Amino acid sequence: MLRIGLTGGIGSGKSLVCDLFARRGVPVIDSDAIAREIVTPGSEIAEAVIREFGETYRDVTTGGLDRKALRRLVFGNIRARHRLEAILHPRIRLELSRRQIGLDAPYCILSIPLLIESGFGDLVDRILVVDCPESLQVQRVMSRDGVTQEEAQAILASQASREQRLAQADDVIDNTGPPGDLEDKVERLHRQYLVWGRTTHRKDPAPDLPES
Known part of the structure; x- marks a missing residue:
């Protein structure tokens, strides 16, 4: 089974992307x-x-x-x-x-927020990064968690940088826009992962994603 490691910084929208994969019947294992x-x-x-x-x-x-x-x-x-x-x-x-034992699917999602930092890369076949500007992450965390800007920035500083995550990414979902923009992006990757999960072509280039 193809194992997709989904990661991204706090406030990037990982949970929403995981939900969209789960709605398509994809097993999601959340660290x-x-x-x-x-x-x-x-x-x-x-x-x-x-x-x-x-x-x-x-x-x-x-x-x-x-x-x-x-x-x-x-x-x-x-x-x-x-x-x-x-x-x-x-x-x-x-x-x-x-x-993962007993799962019957072409691929699964391993949601690992600290995938880059933890050294868990050997557990996955591809790395999917949910990405957005750090300034937007800060705004989302402040709104969601009721923390100050300084507290949100401190959390970001304790994680891998945006550049570090993108350097390790096989696939990227840009979550800069509204939540509705994610549907098509997840669907396109889902279809490609289904193909790869049924073949041996796990490291083929990812499809181009629609512009935000």
């Missing part, structure tokens, strides 16, 4: 959903994170992780982020592979 599942209160991974960072990061209400406090820590501390990734990433990799 963010996996990350949330493996740190549910009382889970082995959640307790390992709390042992690593201390009881300060235990949510007194649920007994699980205080995700907001941990997020604030790792956004501003590269060393702490690497310590957290050392705990989470092996399990996330395992689940990304495990959830």
